[in-house]
Structure formats: C-alpha cells, structure tokens
Amino acid sequence: MTILLLALRRLAASVPTLLLILAGLFLLLQLAPGDTVDALMAQMGGGDPATADELRRFYGLDLSATAQLGRYLWRLVRFDLGVSAIYGKPVATVIAERLPVTLLLAGSALVLSFAGGTLLGIVAARRLDRWPDTLISTLGLAFYATPSFWFGLMGIVLFSIRLGWLPAGGYEEVGGGLTGLARALDIARHLVLPSLTLALVFLATYLRIMRASMLEVMSLDFVRTARAKGMGETGIVVRHALRNALLPMVTLVGLQAGTMLGGSVVVESVFALPGLGRLAYESVVQRDLNTLLGIVFVSALLVIAVNFAVDLVYGRLDPRIAAGR
Amino acid sequence: MMLSGTFSKQALVMSSTRRDFLSAAGAVVLGAAWTPPARADAPRRGGVLTVQLNGEQRVLNPAIRASTGVYVVTSKIMEPLVDLGPDGRPVPVLATAWEAAPDGKTVAFRLREGVSWHDGKPFTSADVQFTAMEMWKKYLNYGTQLQLYLDAVDTPDAGTAVFRYSRPMPLDLLLRALCDLGYVAPRHVFEGTSILENPANTAPVGTGPFRFVQYERGQYVIAERNPSYWRQGTPYLDRIVWRFILDKAAAAAALETGQVQLSTYNALALADLDRLKSDSRFTVSSKGLEANAFNNTLEFNTRRKELADVRVRRAIAHAVDVPFFIENFLYGLGKPATGPIPSSSAAFYPQNPPPYGFDPKKSEALLDEAGFKRGAGGTRFSLKLVPIVNGEDVPLLATFIQQSLQAVGIRVEIVNLDTAGALSTIYRDWNFDLATGWHQYRGDPAVSTTVWYRSGSPKGAPWTNQYGWQSDEVDRLVDAAATELDPARRKALYATWVKAVNDEIPVWMLTERTFLSATSKRVHGDHNMPRWGSGDWHDTWIDA
Numbered sequence: 111m112t113i114l115l116l117a118l119r120r121l122a123a124s125v126p127t128l129l130l131i132l133a134g135l136f137l138l139l140q141l142a143p144g145d146t147v148d149a150l151m152a153q154m155g156g157g158d159p160a161t162a163d164e165l166r167r168f169y170g171l172d173l174s175a176t177a178q179l180g181r182y183l184w185r186l187v188r189f190d191l192g193v194s195a196i197y198g199k200p201v202a203t204v205i206a207e208r209l210p211v212t213l214l215l216a217g218s219a220l221v222l223s224f225a226g227g228t229l230l231g232i233v234a235a236r237r238l239d240r241w242p243d244t245l246i247s248t249l250g251l252a253f254y255a256t257p258s259f260w261f262g263l264m265g266i267v268l269f270s271i272r273l274g275w276l277p278a279g280g281y282e283e284v285g286g287g288l289t290g291l292a293r294a295l296d297i298a299r300h301l302v303l304p305s306l307t308l309a310l311v312f313l314a315t316y317l318r319i320m321r322a323s324m325l326e327v328m329s330l331d332f333v334r335t336a337r338a339k340g341m342g343e344t345g346i347v348v349r350h351a352l353r354n355a356l357l358p359m360v361t362l363v364g365l366q367a368g369t370m371l372g373g374s375v376v377v378e379s380v381f382a383l384p385g386l387g388r389l390a391y392e393s394v395v396q397r398d399l400n401t402l403l404g405i406v407f408v409s410a411l412l413v414i415a416v417n418f419a420v421d422l423v424y425g426r427l428d429p430r431i432a433a434g435r
Numbered sequence: 436m437m438l439s440g441t442f443s444k445q446a447l448v449m450s451s452t453r454r455d456f457l458s459a460a461g462a463v464v465l466g467a468a469w470t471p472p473a474r475a476d477a478p479r480r481g482g483v484l485t486v487q488l489n490g491e492q493r494v495l496n497p498a499i500r501a502s503t504g505v506y507v508v509t510s511k512i513m514e515p516l517v518d519l520g521p522d523g524r525p526v527p528v529l530a531t532a533w534e535a536a537p538d539g540k541t542v543a544f545r546l547r548e549g550v551s552w553h554d555g556k557p558f559t560s561a562d563v564q565f566t567a568m569e570m571w572k573k574y575l576n577y578g579t580q581l582q583l584y585l586d587a588v589d590t591p592d593a594g595t596a597v598f599r600y601s602r603p604m605p606l607d608l609l610l611r612a613l614c615d616l617g618y619v620a621p622r623h624v625f626e627g628t629s630i631l632e633n634p635a636n637t638a639p640v641g642t643g644p645f646r647f648v649q650y651e652r653g654q655y656v657i658a659e660r661n662p663s664y665w666r667q668g669t670p671y672l673d674r675i676v677w678r679f680i681l682d683k684a685a686a687a688a689a690l691e692t693g694q695v696q697l698s699t700y701n702a703l704a705l706a707d708l709d710r711l712k713s714d715s716r717f718t719v720s721s722k723g724l725e726a727n728a729f730n731n732t733l734e735f736n737t738r739r740k741e742l743a744d745v746r747v748r749r750a751i752a753h754a755v756d757v758p759f760f761i762e763n764f765l766y767g768l769g770k771p772a773t774g775p776i777p778s779s780s781a782a783f784y785p786q787n788p789p790p791y792g793f794d795p796k797k798s799e800a801l802l803d804e805a806g807f808k809r810g811a812g813g814t815r816f817s818l819k820l821v822p823i824v825n826g827e828d829v830p831l832l833a834t835f836i837q838q839s840l841q842a843v844g845i846r847v848e849i850v851n852l853d854t855a856g857a858l859s860t861i862y863r864d865w866n867f868d869l870a871t872g873w874h875q876y877r878g879d880p881a882v883s884t885t886v887w888y889r890s891g892s893p894k895g896a897p898w899t900n901q902y903g904w905q906s907d908e909v910d911r912l913v914d915a916a917a918t919e920l921d922p923a924r925r926k927a928l929y930a931t932w933v934k935a936v937n938d939e940i941p942v943w944m945l946t947e948r949t950f951l952s953a954t955s956k957r958v959h960g961d962h963n964m965p966r967w968g969s970g971d972w973h974d975t976w977i978d979a
Contacts, residue, residue, distance in 0.1 A: 152823070
C-alpha cells in the first residue's frame, strides 16, 4: 500500500516535467523545415499541389501551430495520443505493437550486461593487476570504444553468413505459423545477436563500476573483520562485499534505462527489428508529430518506472536507506 | 452523350476482332515468358518468394498513391487497365481493347469479362468509373494532373467505360500513363467511405494474381495465390513475402543468407550491388526496370543574379566531369544524360548527344564573359547547394559538384537537410541557389517531366519549376505536345522542347540511370517486361 502511494506521488511529481518535455518537443519540431506531407511527397516521388493541399487538410496541418499544440494537449488530457500519420492508426496501438520488441531487447541486454558486468568486475577486482584484470579491462575498453552497429554487422557476417547458425535479422520467422513455446524459441534465436550487440557496449560500463566498487568495499573494516573471524574469500565476496558493491550498479541501471531505449535505434535498424527506436527514427524523418510525441511520452513513463523500481531495490540491498525515508 | 453512345458501340464492334487478336498476342507473350531462356524445364508450382523492401509506405493503394514503393507490393494484388508488354508497348490487362474518338476527347475501354474481386464480387465498369473520378482525379499524385480535364466516365454497360475529356487527350499518352496511374480499386469497398481513411488502403482488395493476407507494420506484408485468377493456371508462387529491412548492410546479409531472394529499385547499397554482380548466386541487372529511368539533377535558382545568366548555368555544366563521377562514384552504373527524356523512352528520345561536355577552360571563359571575374582568393561568387537525398549518391554528387566548381572559382556551401526539410526549403521557401536530387521519368514527358520546366506551378509543389525561370517558347511547346493527338508530331514537338531546355538549362540533367535489382538465380520468369518491379509476377516461379 505504501509502495502504491509512493508510486502515485512520484508520478504526480513528474507531470509538470512531462508536459514541459512534450510542449518543448512540439515547438522544437515546428522549427524543423518541412512537414509530414513534404516527407510523404518525398516518399512517393512527387505530386501536384492539389494533392498536397488535400493531404494537409487530412492531417490537420492547415491549422496554426498554436491551435495544433492546443489540440494535442487537450487530447492528451483525455489520454488520447492521437492518430499516427505514417500508420493511419491510433498512436497508442502503434506503440503497443512496438513496445514488446524494445522491452524484450532492452531487457535481455540489460540482464546480460548487468550479470556479465558484475561477474567480470568481481573477477577483475579479485585478480587486481594480474593478467585476468588486464585482459578484462582491455576488452571492456575495446567494447566500449567500438560502435554497436559494427558489432552487429560483424556478428551477422560471422554467425549468419559464414557459419549460418543464427538468423541475420528480423523478429521471428515470417509466416512460420509457430505458436507457444516454438514461437518463443524462434524469437529467442532471433534476439541472440541483437541482445549481445546492445549488451556489449553497456557491459563495459558495468564492469568498470563493479570493479571499482568491489575494490573499495574490499578495503573496508567489516571485510577485515570477516577475514579475521576466519571466513573464506569466496564467502566474504558473496555474503558481505557483493551486496554493498551492488549499490552503484543499481544506480547505473536507473540512469541507463533511457540510454538503452535510445541505443536500441541502431541495433533495431541493423537487425531489422520492429521496435520503438526505429519507430522514433521513422517518425522524425516522416515528421509524424503525434507518433513521436507518443513515443517520448511512453519512454518518459518507462524511465520514471525504472527509477522507481531502482529506489525500491536500494531499500532491499541496504536497509539503512529505507529506514531513512 | 450522343457521341459517346455511338462511339462505345463502335468500340464494342471493334473489340470482338481486336480482342481476339490481342489475347492471341498475349498468349504468345506469356508462352515466351513461361520458358526462361537459360532453362529447359517447366515452371515449378509452389514456393515462397521473399522480397526485401527498404522503406515502408503509408498506404498500399496504387489508385491513390503513385510510387514504386507502393507498386512493388500492391501491383501483385491490384491490377491496372493496361500494362507494358515485353517490348514496352501497352498491352491489355483489365481493359482488353480501347479506341479514341477522332477529336481525342473520348476514349472507350472495353473491359475484361469474368474477372472478380478477391472478395468474390464481379469487376465491372462501375469500378473503373468510381476509381477514375474519385481516386485518380482527386487523390492520386500525377493522376490529378493527368485527369485534370476528365469530365466524366460513362458506363453504357458493365463491360465498357468511356472516358470523356474537355480537352483532347492523346491516346498514347493516356495508355502509357495508365500503366502506372491506372490501377482499379473496388467501388463496393470504397463507396460512401472517407477514401483516405478506408482500411482497404492498407489491406488491399484487388483482382490480381495474389490475395492480400497480412500486413505486420515494420516487419512484413504477405500475399498468397489467388486460386480464381483470370489468367488460368497462374500464378505459380504460393506466396510472396515482402520484408522491411531498412539497413542496407543488413539487407545485403539477408540476401546472402537466402532469407530474401530479391531486392529491387536500388534497395541495396551501390557497393553491395557491385559486389554481388560477381557472385554466381545472384543476377544484378537493370533489365526489367527500364521503364523507371531517372536522372541526377542540378536545379538553378535563377532569382540569383549570377544564375539568371544562362552563360553561368552553362559554365557550371561544363565544369563538372560527369563521366568521371559515374565511373568512380556510381560504379559505372549509368551514363551522361542527353536531356530530360531518357534513351530508354523509345517513343520520344530525340537521339541527341550530351549537351555539355566537361571543359573547365570553356567554363572559365564563359564565367569571365558573363562578367564574374575571379576576385580575392580566386573566388568569383558563392552559392548555396541543397541536396535532396533520394539516394546514397546524392550527397556524393553534391560534394563532387562543390569540388568541381571550386576549380573554376565558384565557392559552394552544402546545406544538409533530410528529405522533408530539403523539399520545403527548396520548393516552398525558395531558399537555395543550387539543388541536386533525382528526376524520375514516368513513361511520358507529359506525366512526370514537363512540370519541371513549364512555368505557373503553384509555389510549394515539389519537383516543379520553382526556379523563377520562364520561357514562352517552352511553355507553348509543353502545352502543344500535351494535347497533340498524332504520335509523330508529338515526338517532333518534344524533340524541339528538349533542344530548347537543353539550351537554357534551368535544370541540368547530369546522369541517366536505371534502377537495379539483385535477384537470386533460384527465381525465374523474372524481369521480363520494362516495369517488372511494378509488374504482377503471375508468371514468376522459384526453384525448390
């Protein structure tokens, strides 16, 4: 009950921010030259002004910018995100179709990079300045410095074209008619390369934070006490140090939730995944204002939700934080 | 009314003999396509053809949206009145015969009998009437222009549609245009609804060899064999799947791993097309796409005093080494253009040489003569170039033009915008000195090309004359050719017109190119007519 109350309070506090973001974005997009009908004209390779006028009326672009903004906000108050110009469907539907793909991709990448980063960070910290540490740190740096589209393409070249182990792209087998577990496995197979690609970049960050945090915690008094009472190294790391060292990691998850949503644009393009990132890119190019604002709105909600979850996890990891609230 | 009444009767009489002849000719044509030259065995039934697309269209209705991106999907599901034959001449599809009145103001179409829509309703002249008046004339890009003087479509019976124009309409122009702009939509699905919002725009109902099954946004479109297709015994394929793969490297990977078997209309990177050319698993060719020729363009805003002088425009044309650009940036895939009518347009091509050869000395001389001497730092004047990125080659050409003009003393600043931004900057705000993009030729200069030169286009219309340039002679030639009924005289008028616009160059056509397909060698019965990418694929088949 307190959690629910807390969540509502958090949401209410973000309403002004959300409104500012949406209105700001709307105005920003007014500055971009060209509207959705120009984009459409470009796509269809030309057309006459009569067609263009007809389409502008159809998309409601014949109104002034203030009238459009007013109309948008009024709709938003009634939880109506409007109709997507590219897809001719309600924005809510379009986003609902795309959201699972992005959540699945970002979620699995998050789990992979978090778990991998934690593990490698511990190993590096335990073998400080010896070859495992050097190797892990160097690899981490290399992953961090390499653009993710390159990883993706190289993964495709190696695992799809040369070895033929994994599909080169797509979300699932088209028209395969799979259901249930078979479909889940098929989707999982398609998501291996994209998740790994997205995870590798974030892995480096988690690894370095974990390593530093682990080193710090291992030098604290309570670890020395644990050693003094004759506890084994593994026990110290797992039972005492890990829990404390995880705090900065969890902070990072909250901070990177937004980045991960944004970072999936590239990966979704390379692997032809129908996710939110690609939808956002497409909406910018096509000047589909309603869809873009809808995506920003939903993404903002997601980030708020993730950060709320992070706050709860803090309390679980370190009771002192919860007690202070 | 009188005229069309007697006239349609005449068309009916004509049709019995003409139809027999045409269907016999059609059978011969099909027979030829059934046996691909390289293989002796018969077409295989069944199988799935998967096609890569690099962009997603908002609607899949070619009766309201003329675009290769729409045709590449929907032309298998919906059909036009006429289509191009292997030799590039219009052949019957939903129309079996046609006849124009001597004054050119009425054109009667005899329609195919026994054709039904995918939902089982019969196809009749009422569908043609509704589509022409409510879609082609009102919403279809290029169609609204083509059918501007269409007064009415009469339907004396279910099998005849008579188009009545208030101005003479050359039959050859209409037929060539209808291959692209003549797709018929079902009246019973659209009547009484808001046409732009009708769900059938993304779930098309047609008469074609394939029936629409599913459109998963951002992923794929699926169509399956229409068992009651009027060309009996076809199609061969069970299904066609179109997959949206926007990243060009990923698209090449999908082709190489066999996930897709066809990529057309330059949906791959030029570098990949060049690489796959020497891969024995694929055919990379422009054969079967000749009807969609396009040019790289350079548009001059003649409101700039320098560019108002034709000598400066010519000097700029002389300063750019087009063959070098084609060889080194386009992998040799193209040739220097000779004007706005491409050499593939047999009915109009005037056979002239490229008007401006690479000649930097002459260029400098022309600039000096026009009074723009080199000033401080060797610069004569500065221009702003806005590229319209239709393809990956456009930014390359922009840079190439920048460097070429630098050599003759013209400084060029490139303004990079995305397509929507570039279009409004150039055509609505006129905020450019030079613009570069593509001109796509659509079978007849009157459909796609003369609007680039004729004055009087309203401000804001993309790809029209927005350069502040006007010539009475060019306007007169454009108007005369648009209503000239005699094909030979039309051709002559367009030859004169090409000479005039080449002379004045308000727009310079640099290259002449055709789109390229990369096709797996497993696919057969492919690329057998000049707009095959937008064809119906009823005779296409695939190896097991």
